[in-house]
Amino acid sequence: MRVGQARGIALTGVSGTPVMVECDISRGLPGMSIVGLGDTAVVQARDRVRSAMINSGLDWPKSRVVMSLSPASVPKRGSGFDLPMVLAILTAQGLVPLEDPRSTIVVGELGLDGTVRPVDGVLPMLLAADRAGFRRAAVPRANGVEASRAARVTGLEVVGLSHLRELVPWLRGEVPDGQGCAPEQGETTDPTEPAAPCPDLSEVCGQSEARRGLEIAAAGGHHLWLSGPPGSGKSMLAERLPGILPPLQEGEQLESAAVHSVAGARGRLAAVWRGERPFVAPHHSVTRAALTGGGAGRIRPGAVSLAHNGVLFIDEAPEVAAGTLELLRTPMESGRIEVARHHGTVGFPARFQLVLASNPCPCGAAEPVDCRCRGGVRDRYLQRLSGPLLDRVDLTVRTWVEPTGGLVPGTGTAVSAPESSAQVRGRVVEARHRALHRWRHWTSNAAVPGPFLRRDYPADDAGMAVLQEKLRTGTVSHRGVDRTLRVAWTMADLAGAPRPGTSEVLDALEMYTGAVDRDPATGTGPGTGRRPVT
Structure with a gap:
């Protein structure tokens, strides 16, 4: 099989760096290893990714899987690389026609049943993706409000996914009308939500x-x-x-x-x-x-x-x-x-x-x-x-x-x-x-x-x-x-x-x-200063 590729974003503060996620499926005992300076959440993704793919009806490779996140010198933190890893596996299997992986970025955490869960930092990730030249992105549907705002500012084509089963149809251009990047029902960060009374x-x-x-x-x-x-x-x-x-x-x-x-x-x-x-x-x-x-x-x-x-x-x-x-x-x-x-x-x-x-x-x-x-x-x-x-x-x-x-x-x-x-x-x-x-x-x-x-x-x-x-x-x-x-x-x-x-x-x-402190009622006060010259 060929080497599959996908793109994610690594955050450092509020700045994002594009990360290439490569997948090699080769002979060897079944299992998955991840290299590329990932933290505990990234390393533990192997178990989440395997269960999510199987429970979503996708084929899990029955041989050795090596996942590389580069540049290797950039720390990768958080669970947002789950979705890029799945996409890299699918491209390595030849199941996804991703002709130019440099045009697409995916971000999201996976539940064991294939649910795409929200992650922190989606807004700065999408802003960094736009600066890096990406044209479209897939993010958790629960991050839809910040994703829609980023799409409006940058012009990125952004879609919100609620389940892993929606990833492949989207890549093939089969997204149902109206899915877009709107938030899930019950999402509480709708900008049209009425404001609470402010102190006056x-x-x-x-x-x-x-x-x-x-x-x-x-x-x-x-x-x-x-x-x-x-x-x-x-x-x-x-x-x-x-x-x-x-x-x-x-x-x-x-x-x-x-x-x-x-x-x-x-x-x-x-x-x-x-x-x-x-x-x-x-x-x-x-x-x-x-x-x-x-x-x-x-x-x-x-x-x-x-x-x-x-x-x-x-x-x-x-x-x-x-x-x-x-x-x-x-x-x-x-x-x-x-x-x-x-x-x-x-x-x-x-x-x-x-x-x-x-x-x-x-x-x-x-x-x-x-x-x-x-x-x-x-x-x-x-x-x-x-x-x-x-x-x-x-x-x-x-x-x-x-x-x-x-x-x-x-x-x-x-x-x-x-x-x-x-x-x-x-x-x-x-x-x-x-x-x-x-x-x-x-x-x-x-x-x-x-x-x-x-x-x-x-x-x-x-x-x-x-x-x-x-x-x-x-x-x-x-x-x-x-x-x-x-x-x-x-x-x-x-x-x-x-x-x-x-x-x-x-x-x-x-x-x-503060050299003059006056009582508003009497016009008098202690008249003490408070600033030493430094």
């Missing part, structure tokens, strides 16, 4: 300064630190940030969906296809691997990558293990995380908007005079958030437990009707459009390089003089000057001003350094 800003009473900080963060894509006593609304505000952000564009949808597909979080894809930005809130006991990505064998994306193009919220930030938060510093600057292991380095996208939340001290007292902690505990508590990390956070906002809770005493109604997320989102989208029209190459003010900003788009002369003086006195670092200028541009965009002035620069400095 109209539910937050009072907290005018915090609401303004949230709007500025959304309009410019800035990182945010919420500090205040328990019950002052920090988590409520953070959960409502995605609702005022602009919807995901098509390119952003593909990037975010690819990460969720690799992570096996297919249940989140429906929200991504609807344009909803991811909101990831790991517990403060999160490990380093869970935050940045990792794992034994197959490296999976962590919280920073699952929050790509969305919001990463870390509540009780000072309670996170020492050193774990410091891992955020590199992706906050580069928008990417590199996970290094002994067998190589895997990269994931990680351009997220960070929201930190913390109490003033372990006892939660808003003012130092009310603190029940022993001497020095209050200062040491916030020192767990390092200067280099906070230097990368653009906005500091204090929240307060207002005496009336923003309600009219004795009535239970708000003093003034709070704005809804839709109203705030309208201003945010308009400000983002101004920024996009101005920068062209960057989608938000927070992404603009500092040297370009200072050289070509500075604030007015008085505003730049203020920044220069703050830099000279050590109030802010060079990075702080850039971040303050970005925030000032965001304020100008929200106000419709053509250029930041002194007032925008001073407001941005106040929100960046």
Whole structure:
């Protein structure tokens, strides 16, 4: 018999490499051996493939079968190579007229009865297949939603298979009309599925300064630190940030969906296809691997990558293990995380908007005079958030437990009707459009390089003089000057001003350094700063 061939895809992070699956059926004792740097799931495929073929009515070779996956230097992980192995056997037997195996890619796990089961990472696999020049693909029918989206973007001819018996008819061009790549009945990732009610800003009473900080963060894509006593609304505000952000564009949808597909979080894809930005809130006991990505064998994306193009919220930030938060510093600057292991380095996208939340001290007292902690505990508590990390956070906002809770005493109604997320989102989208029209190459003010900003788009002369003086006195670092200028541009965009002035620069400095903390009711506060110059 001849050597049969089929094509699959090996994933490294969210990047795919075409893999040639070769099958040689020769004399020898019946059995199957697999070579080519496969993991345990790949090696165990020999038993799944044999049972699936027999139970599907296909002939299993009664001699020795050698399966080779090349390039042999590329690690192959997961059960998605089951279907390519079957196709390679069928071509080696001459049962399938596959004239040009380089035009077709197949992906899928097999059950012992021949059922084609879903696998992780189908979307990035199909995108990689399109870049490699493949023209058609067969995937598990349960992966139909992400496959149909990939087909629409790439132009690939994609079919969804629910059983191994459907493979040969499809290869012979006998696919029933309407099979396509639609999901199975009951699939829960249909992009037309109605969205669950989202938290709305109209539910937050009072907290005018915090609401303004949230709007500025959304309009410019800035990182945010919420500090205040328990019950002052920090988590409520953070959960409502995605609702005022602009919807995901098509390119952003593909990037975010690819990460969720690799992570096996297919249940989140429906929200991504609807344009909803991811909101990831790991517990403060999160490990380093869970935050940045990792794992034994197959490296999976962590919280920073699952929050790509969305919001990463870390509540009780000072309670996170020492050193774990410091891992955020590199992706906050580069928008990417590199996970290094002994067998190589895997990269994931990680351009997220960070929201930190913390109490003033372990006892939660808003003012130092009310603190029940022993001497020095209050200062040491916030020192767990390092200067280099906070230097990368653009906005500091204090929240307060207002005496009336923003309600009219004795009535239970708000003093003034709070704005809804839709109203705030309208201003945010308009400000983002101004920024996009101005920068062209960057989608938000927070992404603009500092040297370009200072050289070509500075604030007015008085505003730049203020920044220069703050830099000279050590109030802010060079990075702080850039971040303050970005925030000032965001304020100008929200106000419709053509250029930041002194007032925008001073407001941005106040929100960046946290040097002035005012009680929204009295206009007074402790007036303590929080950023050491690094």
